[in-house]
Amino acid sequence: MGRFLGETTKRIRKSRGMNQSDLAEGIMSRSNLSRFEGGKYFPGYDKLILILDKLEMSLEELLFLHHDYAQPVKRTLHLTLVEAGNRYEFEKVRDVSYECHLLYKTTRTEAFYHLYLLGQGLLIQYGHEDQISQLSEIANYIKPYLLGVDTWYLYEFKLLNNFLFTLNSDDAIFFGLRAVQEFNKYHSFAESRTIQQHLLQNISNICLGERNYEKSLFFLTKALPLADKTNLLYDKIVTLVLYEITVICLKQSQDTSKLGSYLAILQQLDFMDSYHALLDVCRKHLPMDLTPVSLGML
16 A cells, blocks of 8 residues: 555656756655655655645545545445445445445444445335335444444544435434534534535434424524535525524514525525425425415516
């Protein structure tokens, strides 16, 4: 592994127009860098990070280049599962799920088993039950895992978000509150903000579906500042729509003008599936005289 990473690092260095002395300065001797690039030495992690920092390269990007511009296996399998599910390609979901299970049996890597469960969960969700027949069976595996991890990292946040659809609302709120506590350690880590925002928004949506408006508002209040920081317009608008619905349901406001404006933006940006889905949420939770359509706003 060190040999190949060294070769990749050498390629990046040369593309930057740097010689070995330029890159090694202040980090390690030029001879050690030469040995690393030649596969005869592997630096400590701290030195590798300093090298990458000087090259303006993240470790994730280095590994991406190292694998010939391919995503790591787990990432590729996850994307394939989600895309196949979104396209209703259930045979593909089943096949990838089996592949993940085989990889788990071969490597005993927990993440592969989680991907297997995700595939099985997608099949259950769409009425194509396979080796597992109930979402509760999956939840009963994921919950002890999350409870057993002393400190959550980004993987646990992503895991919770991926398996929210298997949890009941009480469990989603319980683990959501744990996530909020764990997020505090990541407040200055920009790469975590998107997953935090998505997780909080999704939990708030579960609360809204159960008409638990107080908890929905709690999670949305946490999600909104993250939507600002991530600069993701779509996520911010959806979060704001859910927020306006929630405060109206809590009778903290009767003004639907902002709600109508946000929905109109989704229309203008041609996010029509999201627009119609959120309009259905409005009809479900708001009195008829307060829905945006009834007020002639859309």
